[in-house]
Amino acid sequence: MTAMLLHTSGALVTLLxxxxxxxxxxxxxxxPTVVFQVLANKLWAAGYALDPIDEGIVWNYRLTRALxxxxxxxxxxxxxxxLQSLLRNPLADPYLLGISAGASTGAxxxxxxxxxxxxxxxxxGAFAGAVVAFAVVVLLGRASGVPGATGQxxxxxxxxxxLFNALTAFLITKSASxxxxxxxxxxxLGNLSGVRWPSVWLAVPVALAGLAVCLWHRxxxxxxxxxxxxxxxxxxxxxxxxxxxxxxxxxxxAVMVSIVGSIGFVGLVIPHAARLLLGTGHARLxxxxxxxxAVFLIAADVLSRTLIKGQVIPVGVVTALVGAPVFALxxxxxxxxx
Amino acid sequence: MTAAVxxxxxxxxxCSGLGFAVRDAQLLHDVHLAxxxxxxxxxxxxxxxxxxxxxxxxxGVRSPSQGAIHLNGQGLKTLSRRTIAQTLAVVEQQxxxxxxxxxxxxxxxxxxxxxxxxSPWSAADTAxxxxxxxxxxAAHLSRRTWxxxxxxxxxxxxxxxxxxxxxxxxxxxxxxNHLDIQHQLAILNVIHALPVTTVIALxxxxxxxxxxxxxxxxxxxxxxxxxxxxxLTPERLLHTFGVHGHYLTDPFDGSQILRLRAx
Numbered sequence: 001m002t003a004m005l006l007h008t009s010g011a012l013v014t015l016l017x018x019x020x021x022x023x024x025x026x027x028x029x030x031x032p033t034v035v036f037q038v039l040a041n042k043l044w045a046a047g048y049a050l051d052p053i054d055e056g057i058v059w060n061y062r063l064t065r066a067l068x069x070x071x072x073x074x075x076x077x078x079x080x081x082x083l084q085s086l087l088r089n090p091l092a093d094p095y096l097l098g099i100s101a102g103a104s105t106g107a108x109x110x111x112x113x114x115x116x117x118x119x120x121x122x123x124x125g126a127f128a129g130a131v132v133a134f135a136v137v138v139l140l141g142r143a144s145g146v147p148g149a150t151g152q153x154x155x156x157x158x159x160x161x162x163l164f165n166a167l168t169a170f171l172i173t174k175s176a177s178x179x180x181x182x183x184x185x186x187x188x189l190g191n192l193s194g195v196r197w198p199s200v201w202l203a204v205p206v207a208l209a210g211l212a213v214c215l216w217h218r219x220x221x222x223x224x225x226x227x228x229x230x231x232x233x234x235x236x237x238x239x240x241x242x243x244x245x246x247x248x249x250x251x252x253x254a255v256m257v258s259i260v261g262s263i264g265f266v267g268l269v270i271p272h273a274a275r276l277l278l279g280t281g282h283a284r285l286x287x288x289x290x291x292x293x294a295v296f297l298i299a300a301d302v303l304s305r306t307l308i309k310g311q312v313i314p315v316g317v318v319t320a321l322v323g324a325p326v327f328a329l330x331x332x333x334x335x336x337x338x
Numbered sequence: 339m340t341a342a343v344x345x346x347x348x349x350x351x352x353c354s355g356l357g358f359a360v361r362d363a364q365l366l367h368d369v370h371l372a373x374x375x376x377x378x379x380x381x382x383x384x385x386x387x388x389x390x391x392x393x394x395x396x397x398g399v400r401s402p403s404q405g406a407i408h409l410n411g412q413g414l415k416t417l418s419r420r421t422i423a424q425t426l427a428v429v430e431q432q433x434x435x436x437x438x439x440x441x442x443x444x445x446x447x448x449x450x451x452x453x454x455x456x457s458p459w460s461a462a463d464t465a466x467x468x469x470x471x472x473x474x475x476a477a478h479l480s481r482r483t484w485x486x487x488x489x490x491x492x493x494x495x496x497x498x499x500x501x502x503x504x505x506x507x508x509x510x511x512x513x514x515n516h517l518d519i520q521h522q523l524a525i526l527n528v529i530h531a532l533p534v535t536t537v538i539a540l541x542x543x544x545x546x547x548x549x550x551x552x553x554x555x556x557x558x559x560x561x562x563x564x565x566x567x568x569x570l571t572p573e574r575l576l577h578t579f580g581v582h583g584h585y586l587t588d589p590f591d592g593s594q595i596l597r598l599r600a601x
Contacts, residue, residue: 226430226435227435234423235418235419275437279443
């Protein structure tokens with residue numbers, strides 16, 4: 001019990017340090033003390049005398065950005081863990097099931113055909129697209145699959161991703177002006193610019209709720225170690241649990257993609273790294289992956305803002321540039337460990 | 339044995355009119371079977387005769403297309419998966435994982451049906467897992483990783499995991515498959531010594547002679563049920579298995595040995 005308290009407080013301190021660093025580092029350097037003072041002013045009305053510009057940057061721009069990055073990273077990593085565990089496939093991640101491709105199509109449809117206006121309706125479009133794509137993938141997986149087999153849904157996900165990516169490309173080529181196309185491409189590659197407090201109030205509760213649902217089912221996830229039949233014989237209601245947790249992953253991913261666009265590799269790399277470090281027990285794996293995802297995406301966001309002076313690289317580009325080599329190292333390392 | 343089994347009989351697990359079909363293929367036809375408390379029932383039959391299918395149905399892992407199964411007098415369909423898993427444990431054929439998992443963790447999975455989301459792992463659970471490992475003579479493997487185990491060791495760990503469920507009934511699907519002869523005999527000794535009702539699918543007919551009763555399956559039908567010497571007659575061996583067989587008496591202990599030749 002004391003060990004658990006120690007781990008939990010350690011994790012929270014790590015997350016806090018990452019958040020503070022994410023807020024302090026940027027084009028305008030802001031001292032961590034100032035960050036604390038802004039937080040104290042806003043949360044407890046501490047009354048420190050501060051430059052209102054600094055205060056605005058910290059509270060309205062950098063803090064919201066860091067919090068959304070943390071929530072997205074945590075949410076995507078959690079989704080990666082449960083998809084890999086349930087589908088018994090090390091390649092499973094939120095993007096493999098066509099969810100992000102569908103979200104992109106939905107967002108692009110809204111942006112180009114003008115179904116409503118502004119960023120909020122683009123998010124709604126992304127969400128609807130994600131749900132439609134996921135439904136298509138699940139139905140295709142069911143129609144083609146032998147009962148109990150989980151490999152089919154991955155093949156269906158690949159087919160679904162290709163279909164919706166093609167639709168997105170078709171829409172952009174057919175309807176977008178070059179300026180629109182550039183904006184959409186930027187969003188598709190993952191973009192944390194422009195997130196404000198409403199996004200925080202959406203992303204953080206969704207990430208926490210997703211984590212809580214998965215933690216509640218941690219023993220069921222453990223029971224899938226030797227496959228779905230083995231889980232059934234251990235007393236797990238396989239179909240309902242799979243449906244609940246995969247839907248949970250789809251919803252969390254859809255919400256995250258609708259806020260920040262496609263950010264790849266977090267759901268794939270972070271769970272693998274956590275498994276290597278901590279083993280496969282989900283009671284530890286889930287919170288560790290969530291923490292790792294949060295810290296990773298905050299760091300990636302800082303890199304995306306500071307790598308090229310005066311320019312922001314899409315954060316999805318940074319996660320892929322860092323994630324792909326790390327993933328390659330993990331693969332090679334696993335081979336040697338055997 | 340085709341008479342319908344009434345629910346009132348003193349049997350722990352029974353099925354009546356049991357059938358299973360995948361698309362157009364009928365894999366199991368009209369099976370009636372009653373398994374008595376404490377017995378070891380062997381399932382024998384050629385490849386594809388439906389042994390594994392029958393075990394999966396009895397375990398509730400698959401739902402039957404026709405017929406019903408009763409566990410301690412209650413319809414299997416009416417029981418929750420968790421309740422079934424508290425009564426009945428399954429040792430699958432060749433269940434494997436790529437996860438890095440220790441032997442202790444693998445056996446600890448057997449406690450799953452007894453633990454809810456809020457109940458913490460207790461010292462009693464640890465004691466049950468350690469006892470299960472001792473029961474299959476694998477206590478020394480506790481800290482090893484799954485991947486480092488041999489086939490025989492893995493099979494013993496699977497049985498330990500099933501025992502950690504504290505079941506009344508144990509279903510085993512060819513537990514001696516792919517093991518060397520020493521481990522085959524060791525596993526069978528472990529199984530016969532267990533104080534639970536056991537249903538075991540077996541390929542080796544001489545090993546099946548050690549069961550209390552045998553059920554012979556042929557192309558999805560139950561064609562014989564009784565003591566090993568009653569059902570494994572030379573006619574049955576020729577008809578169902580396509581081999582000639584006769585019995586020899588072991589000069590050392592007087593037991594029967596089945597001598598088989600190609601037909």
